[in-house]
Amino acid sequence: MRTLKTLLVVWLGLTALLLSHVPAAFAHGERAQMPQLRMRAVHWIDVQVSTAKLGVNDIVKISGKFMPSEYWPHHVNSIEDTAYLNIGVPGPSFVRLDSRVNGVPMIRSTSFRRGELYDFEIVLKARRPGRYHVHTVINVEGTGPIIGPGTWVEVTGDPAAFENTATTLLGQTIDLENYGFGNVKWWSALWFAMGLAWFVYWLTKCPIAIPRFKRASELGPDADQMITPMDRRMGGIFLALTLTLIAGGYVYAQEKWPITTPLQTGKIDVPPLEQPTSPVSVRLIEARYRIPGRSFRLELEVSNKGDSPVNVGEFAAGNLRFINARILNVQPRDEHDLVAPDALRVEGAPVAPGETRRVVLYADDAMWETERMTTMIASPDAVVAGLLFFFDGRGRRYMVEFGGPMIPDFGMVKT
Amino acid sequence: MKVDKMPLPPAQTELRATEVGLTSAAEQHRAYVQADLLIIPLIVMLFMGIFSFHFALLVGDWDYWVDWRDRRWWPLVTPLALTVLPGVFGYLLWEKLRLPLGASLTILCLTLAAWISRYLNFHLFADFPMNFVWPSTYIGLGLIIDCLLLLTRSFFWTGLFGGFAFGLLVYPLNWPLLAPFQVPVELHGTMLTVADLMGYEYIRTAIPEYVRIIEESTLRTFGEAVTPLTAVFAGFLNIMNYWFWLWIGYLGSKAIWIRKIV
Known part of the structure; x- marks a missing residue:
C-alpha cells in the first residue's frame, strides 16, 4: 500500500512537472512540411497585414500576391486540380468576412495555374482576444496546406462584445454566434429524455445484470417468458411516441422553415493576372x-x-x-x-x-x-x-x- | 461477507463459509444490486468511449460540422456506421439478459459523449460556437429498434422493419434541428445556406471547402427527390447491415475466437 502511494505521488509529480513545461503551440506546422514542397509549391510575394494590433470586432486585411511554382513536385497532386485560399489561425479567433483572388470571391474551391501570378486579399474580423500568428494558406486537394508567411497579430477587448450577424434571403437578420441553437437544444433534450426514460424503465427492474443472465440461461429458447405484458405495453407506447415525434418534428420544421436550399458547393474559375514580359x-x-x-x-x-x-x-x-x-x-x-x-x-x-x-x-x-x-x-x-x-x-x-x-x-x- | 445469518451446525460453519458466500435472499439481492451498481456505470462508460471513437472514425466531420450534413452522404454514411454497436450489443443484451436496450442505450451513451466532447473540445477549447458543432440526434432510431425487438421478439423482423426505419429516418428525425441552418443567404454575389456561411466565416485551417462531400453522386433520375431516394436506399442497405452486426454479436457471444486464442 505504501509503495502504491509512493508511486501515485511520483506519477502526479511527474505529470505536474510535464504540464508546467508544455510550451504553447503557435506555429502551423510549416517547419514540418518537407522543404521541397515549401520551395516548389507556392511563392508568396509582398504579403502585407493591415494592422498588428486591433480590438474585438475590428477588421484586419491580409493582402499580397502568390505564384504557383512551375517546378511543382510531380509526386504530389497539382494546384491546377483543386485548391482553396484559406487562413491559418488557431481556431476561429477571427471570422473571415471576405477573401478574394484577382477580385473573385473565394468562398468556393478553385484551381490555380502554375507560373501565373495572383493577387489576393483576405478580410478578417477579430473575434477572440489573444496574440495570434496569422498565416496565409492555400489548401491543395491531395497535397495538403501550403502555408504562407506568418505575422503576429494582437487582439484586445472583450470577447462577449463580439457581433456577427447576417441577413437571410428571406429578410431575417440572424446572429451567427447562436442562431438556431435554442431549437437544437430543445429537440436534443427531448430525445435525450425519451432515451433516458426507456433506460430508466428497465432500470426499475434492478437488479438486472446477474438475475436476468441466470434466468435467461435457465430458460434458454423460452427466455421470452421474461418479457412481461407491461414491458410490451411500454414498448408499444415508446414506439408510437417515437414515430409520432419524428413525423411531428418533420412537419413542424417544414411549416416553420418552408424555404430551404441544399448545402452549396462547386468550383469557381479565377483568371490569372496579366504579367508584363520580364527583360x-x-x-x-x-x-x-x-x-x-x-x-x-x-x-x-x-x-x-x-x-x-x-x-x-x-x-x-x-x-x-x-x-x-x-x-x-x-x-x-x-x-x-x-x-x-x-x-x-x-x-x-x-x-x-x-x-x-x-x-x-x-x-x-x-x-x-x-x-x-x-x-x-x-x-x-x-x-x-x-x-x-x-x-x-x-x-x-x-x-x-x-x-x-x-x-x-x-x-x-x-x- | 457475513455468514452467521443462517444457523449452521458448528462443524459445518467453516466449510460452508468457503463454499457459499451468500446465505440469505436479502443478502443475495444486495449483492446483485451491488453488481448492478458496478456493472451498469461501467457499461455506460464503455459504450460512451467505444462509440465515440467508432463514430469519430467512421462518421467524424459529418457529425462535427453543420455544413457537412448534406442530403446524400450524411444520411447514407451515418446509419451504416451507427448500426454497428446497436447490432452487436443489441444481440448480446437481448440474448443474454432479454433486455431490449442495445440500440437505445448505446446511442444514448454516444449522444452524451458527443455533447460533452462538442462543448469541452470544440466550443470551450477550440472556440467554435455551439450552433456550428452540435451533434445530431439519433436516439429515436435506437428506440425504434429496441421497441420493435421487444414487440416482435425476432431479430429477423426487427432487422427488416427496424433496420429499414433506422436508415430511412435519419434525415427526418434531424430535420427540425437542421432546417434553420439551410435557409438561404447571399454573400458577395453567391448564394449559400446559413450552414455554408458559418463554414466559410468560422475558419478551419485544416478543413478546406473541397474536403466536404456535398451531393457527389449520380442517380439524378428522380430530380429533386434527392433526400427520399437516399433515405430509402440507406434503409434497404441498413437491413442487411443490421443483420450483419447482429451476426457479429452472435459470434462474440459464442466466444469462439477466445477459445481459439486460449
Whole structure:
C-alpha cells in the first residue's frame, strides 16, 4: 500500500512537472512540411497585414500576391486540380468576412495555374482576444496546406462584445454566434429524455445484470417468458411516441422553415493576372547546399534584355527571404518574420543591358537550419526552386523563378 | 461477507463459509444490486468511449460540422456506421439478459459523449460556437429498434422493419434541428445556406471547402427527390447491415475466437 502511494505521488509529480513545461503551440506546422514542397509549391510575394494590433470586432486585411511554382513536385497532386485560399489561425479567433483572388470571391474551391501570378486579399474580423500568428494558406486537394508567411497579430477587448450577424434571403437578420441553437437544444433534450426514460424503465427492474443472465440461461429458447405484458405495453407506447415525434418534428420544421436550399458547393474559375514580359531571364547552372556552413550556393546564367543594368536584390524560397543589403533594406516585421536582412552575397552582378553572364549567389543564414530546410537533402527528386528579385537602376523590380537539381555538400570533400 | 445469518451446525460453519458466500435472499439481492451498481456505470462508460471513437472514425466531420450534413452522404454514411454497436450489443443484451436496450442505450451513451466532447473540445477549447458543432440526434432510431425487438421478439423482423426505419429516418428525425441552418443567404454575389456561411466565416485551417462531400453522386433520375431516394436506399442497405452486426454479436457471444486464442 505504501509503495502504491509512493508511486501515485511520483506519477502526479511527474505529470505536474510535464504540464508546467508544455510550451504553447503557435506555429502551423510549416517547419514540418518537407522543404521541397515549401520551395516548389507556392511563392508568396509582398504579403502585407493591415494592422498588428486591433480590438474585438475590428477588421484586419491580409493582402499580397502568390505564384504557383512551375517546378511543382510531380509526386504530389497539382494546384491546377483543386485548391482553396484559406487562413491559418488557431481556431476561429477571427471570422473571415471576405477573401478574394484577382477580385473573385473565394468562398468556393478553385484551381490555380502554375507560373501565373495572383493577387489576393483576405478580410478578417477579430473575434477572440489573444496574440495570434496569422498565416496565409492555400489548401491543395491531395497535397495538403501550403502555408504562407506568418505575422503576429494582437487582439484586445472583450470577447462577449463580439457581433456577427447576417441577413437571410428571406429578410431575417440572424446572429451567427447562436442562431438556431435554442431549437437544437430543445429537440436534443427531448430525445435525450425519451432515451433516458426507456433506460430508466428497465432500470426499475434492478437488479438486472446477474438475475436476468441466470434466468435467461435457465430458460434458454423460452427466455421470452421474461418479457412481461407491461414491458410490451411500454414498448408499444415508446414506439408510437417515437414515430409520432419524428413525423411531428418533420412537419413542424417544414411549416416553420418552408424555404430551404441544399448545402452549396462547386468550383469557381479565377483568371490569372496579366504579367508584363520580364527583360531578365535566368538559367540555373548549379545549386549546391553546403550543410556544415548552412550555405546555399547558386550558379546562374542571367540574361538582361532591358535598358538598364540589373542586380539581384532578394532570393526567396520556402517563405525564407535572403536580402542583398546593398540593394534593398528589408527588416523583419516581428521576431518570427523569416527575413535575413543581409544574408545574400552576389558575385558577377550587375548584368549590363544586352549582356548574358554568370552570376553566383550565396544565401548564408542559420534560417536554413532553424526552419528545417536542411532536410531538403531527403527529397525524393532533389530539385529546388525559388524566386529571384532583380532591380534595375531606376528601381524597377523584375521577378524571375528558377529551379533545377540540387547537390548537397556534406563538407566531407575538400574543394 | 457475513455468514452467521443462517444457523449452521458448528462443524459445518467453516466449510460452508468457503463454499457459499451468500446465505440469505436479502443478502443475495444486495449483492446483485451491488453488481448492478458496478456493472451498469461501467457499461455506460464503455459504450460512451467505444462509440465515440467508432463514430469519430467512421462518421467524424459529418457529425462535427453543420455544413457537412448534406442530403446524400450524411444520411447514407451515418446509419451504416451507427448500426454497428446497436447490432452487436443489441444481440448480446437481448440474448443474454432479454433486455431490449442495445440500440437505445448505446446511442444514448454516444449522444452524451458527443455533447460533452462538442462543448469541452470544440466550443470551450477550440472556440467554435455551439450552433456550428452540435451533434445530431439519433436516439429515436435506437428506440425504434429496441421497441420493435421487444414487440416482435425476432431479430429477423426487427432487422427488416427496424433496420429499414433506422436508415430511412435519419434525415427526418434531424430535420427540425437542421432546417434553420439551410435557409438561404447571399454573400458577395453567391448564394449559400446559413450552414455554408458559418463554414466559410468560422475558419478551419485544416478543413478546406473541397474536403466536404456535398451531393457527389449520380442517380439524378428522380430530380429533386434527392433526400427520399437516399433515405430509402440507406434503409434497404441498413437491413442487411443490421443483420450483419447482429451476426457479429452472435459470434462474440459464442466466444469462439477466445477459445481459439486460449
